[in-house]
Amino acid sequence: MEVINTSGRRKTSVARIYLSQGEGKITVNKREFADYFPSEVLQIKVQQPLELTNESGKYDIDVNVQGGGINGQAEAVRLAISKALCEINAEHRLTLKPEGFLTRDPRMVERKKPGRRKARRKFQFSKR
Template identity: 60%
Template sequence: MAIVHKIGRRKTAVARVYLQEGNGEIFVNGRELKEYFTTGVLQYKVEQPLTITGTKGKYNVDIKVFGGGITGQAEAIRLGISRALCEVDTDFRGQLKPEGLLTRDPRMVERKKFGQKKARKRFQFSKR
């Protein structure tokens, strides 16, 4: 199997995922997964597609990720891994789609408007 390259995005985070057959090593920006994402929740999010399809330990995943925060990066990686697994075997699509792992989350930060403190918060109204 050749290297499969897919991109995942979430908010302003962009993850480039390179998937190839191996022994289950996951590297994020040259560091191990547990070293880059220190919380268990984020590690679970990254490994979720591999766990659902039962391919944990079968593929080496090399990830380059930039932009956004750690949660957005983890979810961008999750989407990228899901897309890569679907290219490896189309049967995985039936397992990943009901879990919502193939859908790009469209929610973005709303822009700040002029004349307001934040996107929706107004300055305090004064009658007198």
Template identity: 70%
Template sequence: MAEVTNTLGRRKTAVARLYMTPGKGEIIINGREIKEYFPSEILQIIVNQPFALTKTEGAYDVKVNVDGGGIKGQAEAIRLAISRALQEIDSELRPPLKKEGFLTRDPRMVERKKPGRRKARRRFQFSKR
């Protein structure tokens, strides 16, 4: 059986668990094809960026379980997981992936709502009279 590389990618509240095997370039996300799961061309490009950068398109089959967050956060979580898997398979790919920032976990999260406020920082409208 082929060697399976298992990695994890996160972005905001999205978590992507990825299983990568040498293959012919199939990307299955939550049991659906990438074109079906991400109809938007931009999100498909985000997911495929690590392959395009390292010139490994079509070399690996990818199976991803992703949940939480929105579609953009999920796409970026998958990108991080793919980058980590490529680096695990071939350490020569680390410098270009790192230079592009694909190995960095984006730490930005939604700020929590505070008591006495309408949102995290937005105050209620002030009335002088």
């Protein structure tokens, strides 16, 4: 099996992954996976597609992720892994699609408008 290269995005985070045959080692930005995502919730979020398709421990994943916060990065990695698993075996799509792991979440932070404090926040108004 050759190396599979996919990318995933969430908010302003972009994750590029290189998935190859191996023993289940995940490195994120040249650091240990558990070291980069210290929260157990984020670790579970990243491993969800592998657990769902029973592919955990079969592939080595090298991740480059940048931009955004730690939660957005974890969800970007999850999308990239899901896309890579579908490239390996098209039948994985049937299990990943209903869970929403193949859907790019388009929600972004709304920009600040001129004359306002935030995107929608208006200044305090008093009638008197």
